[in-house]
Amino acid sequence: MAEPQSFPNLITVNADPASQAPVQFHLHNGQVSVILGVLEGKLVNLYTGAAVPAAGDFGYLVDDRFRVQSSTVEEGASRYAEHERFAYPEFGRGDYRHPAIEVGQPNGSHVTDLRYVGHTIAGGKPALAGMPSTHAAADEAATLSIELRDELIGLAVTLRYTIFRDEPVIARSAVIRNDGDQQLTLERAASLSLDLPDSDYTMTEFTGAWAREREPHTQPLHPGIQQIESLRGASGPYFSPNAIFARPATTEDAGEAFGLAFVYSGNFDLHAEVDTYGATRLQLGINPLGFQWALGPGDEFATPEALLDYTGNGLNALSQSFHRIVLDHLQRPQWARRERPVLINNWEATYFDFTEDKLLELAGLAKKAGIELFVLDDGWFGARTSDRAGLGDWVANPDRLPEGIAGIARKINALGMDFGLWFEPEMTNKDSGLYRAHPDWIIATPGRGQSVYRNQYVLNFANPAVVDNIYGQMHAILSTANVAYIKWDMNRFISEAFDATRGAEHQGEIMHRYILGVYALYERLFAAFPDLIIEGCASGGSRFDYGILAYSPQAWTSDDTDAIERLSIQYGTSYFFPVATMGAHVSITPNHQTGRSESLATRANVAMFGTFGYEMDLTSVPESDLDEIAKQVAFFKEHASLLHNGDLYRLRAPYDHRQAAWMSVSADRAHAIVGDYVILGVPNRPKSRLLMRGLDETASYHIVSSDGKFDATRTGGELMHIGIDDTDLGPDFASRVYLVDRV
Structure with missing residues (x-):
């Protein structure tokens, strides 16, 4: 050789x-x-x-x-x-x-x-x-x-x-x-x-x-x-x-x-x-x-x-x-390793039943709690008062938003908040102006029946004319209203795959050409609006992949907002995806997906190991909860860089339905933040010790819990090999967050 x-x-x-x-x-x-x-x-x-x-x-x-x-x-x-x-x-x-x-x-x-x-x-x-x-x-x-x-x-x-x-x-x-x-x-x-x-x-x-x-x-x-x-x-x-x-x-x-x-x-x-x-x-x-x-x-x-x-x-x-x-x-350098605003989304607070006054009331309370971004979800456009109509008609409904998107955005901005907006650009309802004008734009096989989910059909993004139309509608809104954030949803999969714009020898290309059309729309939006945040959302986690994260700094991890279920979802997601990419919100209790009730503290202690936000009706919670939410938001903002940019260590897997834990450690090993959770309490519980990871063996660390119940100084070696006693963490759904700082 x-x-x-x-x-x-x-x-x-x-x-x-x-x-x-x-x-x-x-x-x-x-x-x-x-x-x-x-x-x-x-x-x-x-x-x-x-x-x-x-x-x-x-x-x-x-x-x-x-x-x-x-x-x-x-x-x-x-x-x-x-x-x-x-x-x-x-x-x-x-x-x-x-x-x-x-x-x-x-x-x-x-x-x-x-x-x-x-x-x-x-x-x-x-x-x-x-x-x-x-x-x-x-x-x-x-x-x-x-x-x-x-x-x-x-x-x-x-x-x-x-x-x-x-x-x-x-x-x-x-x-x-x-x-x-x-x-x-x-x-x-x-x-x-x-x-x-x-x-x-x-x-x-x-x-x-x-x-x-x-x-x-x-x-x-x-x-x-x-x-x-x-x-x-x-x-x-x-x-x-x-x-x-x-x-x-x-x-x-x-x-x-x-x-x-x-x-x-x-x-x-x-x-x-x-x-x-x-x-x-x-x-x-x-x-x-x-x-x-x-x-x-x-x-x-x-x-x-x-x-x-x-x-x-x-x-x-x-x-x-x-x-x-x-x-x-x-990720795109514009938002990689850059903190995104804490948001509130109105979906679980109002679903389709909202008025502009209701939205502004909700936004005002969110602003008082330190929340930075208000996101208007489904129901703002066309004839959209349920999931039966309106998809594809991306024009504000004047009955709900008298001054359109520009007007509601301006009013939200006047409160001192950014404004965000929900789209489902790849879909249409048959009850829409878009479908009535272009029935050939949906994906359908000639002579065959059409499958349907949620009353909607998939637009043929393999057809550049379709992408042009949707881009034009979105551009018209984004160029005239101060929209800082988009939630991009996708609620059904492709069936009866057929590309009406191409011949028989090209029908095997439609699935790939479709996703190329999706990427093309992302590229065009960012070319026109480079600072826009687009959060990927596909029925909550149905398209959570590296392809989407190349465009979106974060993706909605799951429609399941229950904190205890989110322990498993976020734990599994963490094997390939950083905390900074996981959309995670504090939601209402009893939870709308599971019916389970957890403390406001536990809901926040799980969600902060993600891109933090809220999805609940602040107009119906007691004043004491609003005060606690303000403290949670302030705590998250103080530690967001450590949560999002530190090295994540999985400490206890949640799959035995007993406990879970994880921690994020700064690159210099000087600081860490630990989430410790009880899923189901154990009667006559044996001694429990939480072993940490990623610390400096010989350094001393001051460790304190966010609830004030634990305060001690230990060496990194002790914390990693002996651990801390968390036997008293609490009953079902209890949690605690620890701050660990090198002395």
Whole structure:
């Protein structure tokens, strides 16, 4: 091997001294290594995992053992396709596992043979045209682009690997291009494919449904395929497009794991395939079921981005690196790591039954409590007095808002508050002016019946004319009224998928084109209104993914506002998503989703580990509650930076229905804030000690509880290994917040 060449200290290329052709690529940053090899023209993954020294020849990692009934890569080769760890496996060449790419050809064949033809290395991170993706400056990351070609059919694939300087994270995507002169049909295009040499892992996926999103479920890998997916046109609350593959002994604080996350909001497929020799293939990408993309000569298709995270230090460390990627390399800089206003939303206070006077009364009380943003939810537009009419007609209802949105915004601003507004831009009711003018704009299959949910239909955002119309309506409001915030809702999934603007050969494109239309609307709104906050909301958590968070600094975590249920929802969400992205509100009691009653203190103690707000009728609460709310708002504002920018540690999982706890620690380990919760009280309770994490072992800390019942000074070592006695925390639904400050 020749001397390795590095650029810029993150990617090393080893070349054959005879031909100077690259043989191995090593991405490394002291935390993670990815080693790729070019073997007889084929690109393979030699190693992915904990960082190893950059120098060296890793060819010994090639698996060339003979196995009965396994086909060689090609005639005369000594390697076997079924057991090769291909970087981007193809269909039909002796590898009988799921391919990363499948391409239909004019003669009916789906066989491809991609060979290495070149590579480039550049500092920084290229964007993906029309799609969300991570970003990094030239000194923060390096990107390896590897060109593969199938010369017979003129197919070119550029694989992109970006390694971040400070995080054990690799960003993966592919650009697929037809350089030939015949029509091709792309039928599968994974964003990430990773072959691992063994299967000694558990898979944790995050599942649920409306009002109980993202609960972790873990099981060991087994021969065959373990899969999560969405076919709904959105990522959905049922299976989140993220998963963790951990060694069985891995805990929150120790052990190895890989995390996979998709920077995409549409249909996805995430699966692990274990062969009967114990090797594992992980794949993540657009769901191939129902997907086809016509690639004419000169056309190209870019896959969404996938992220691969590695830890050797437990799941808390895995989550923390994902959180930093979101805050520093995914979100729009305008609002990343910047505090957002504490808000009040009128939905659970009024639902559709409101007048302008009622809204102003509610806003006035909120202002007295220190709340900074008033959000007007559903019911302000068109003929919208219920969920049966009005969607698509984004013009203020004069009976409710005599001076329109500009008028109500001006009056809210006069109180000293910002004004926010609810939209559901992707939907329409048949009882609307939009539908009556453009009945062909909804997604519907000719000659078939139409499914319906909540009396609404999905607009065809694959049609640029539809996006233009909705943008025009939203722009007319935002350019004439002082709207600082939008709540973007999405309350039903896509069925009867058909694009009336395109021919038969393009019908497999509608789901992807739809979500590209959603992203295009985001992009246009931010181009016109760069300081606008858009909070993603999809029936509360139905599209809570990295794709949306590339545009929205926060997303509504769940329609379930019950504090005790939110412990599970926010705990599960935290594995991939930082506290700063989780919309969390203090709501009415008894809670409207569960009927459960909790103290105002507990409701706030849960919600403050999110983007804080209120969703309740302040006009009907006692004066003492208004005073307490003012204190809660002041407390949150004082500690918001620590809550949102600190490293989150999960301390006690809520899934045994007894207790839960988490904490956020500043980067310099000088300050921490801890949430400690009782779910169900235990009679004759044994001694309970809460063990903290992330502190300086030898430093002394002053720890005090927000309720004044605990006040002590302990070393970091004591707090982490002996803990504090919280046996007296209280009965059902009790809670306490501790402030921890280095002396």
